[in-house]
Amino acid sequence: MPEITFEDAMKELENLVKRMESGEPTLDESIALFQRGVELSKLCAAKLDEVEKRIVQLVETKDGNLAEEPFAQKES
Numbered sequence: 685m686p687e688i689t690f691e692d693a694m695k696e697l698e699n700l701v702k703r704m705e706s707g708e709p710t711l712d713e714s715i716a717l718f719q720r721g722v723e724l725s726k727l728c729a730a731k732l733d734e735v736e737k738r739i740v741q742l743v744e745t746k747d748g749n750l751a752e753e754p755f756a757q758k759e760s
Contacts, residue, residue, distance in 0.1 A: 690731045697724040 688696075700721045704714055739755040 688727065690728055693724045693727050693731075697721055697728070700724070 700717050740752045741755045742750045
């Protein structure tokens with residue numbers, strides 16, 4: 685089974701939320717939808733973490749050249 689893309693996971697998650705907000709699903713269906721939503725949320729978070737680790741930034745060195753260094757997130 686091929687791995688789902690981030691974009692497809694987000695789209696499915698949005699559809700699950702809309703369906704649950706509609707009030708249409710039964711309790712058992714809502715629980716199943718919620719569980720799938722948690723799985724998709726974890727998958728999206730993992731993919732974002734993976735991408736964040738691969739991002740680099742260009743910085744200017746003291747001698748005026750450009751160098752790559754890992755992207756550092758600013759603390760909130």
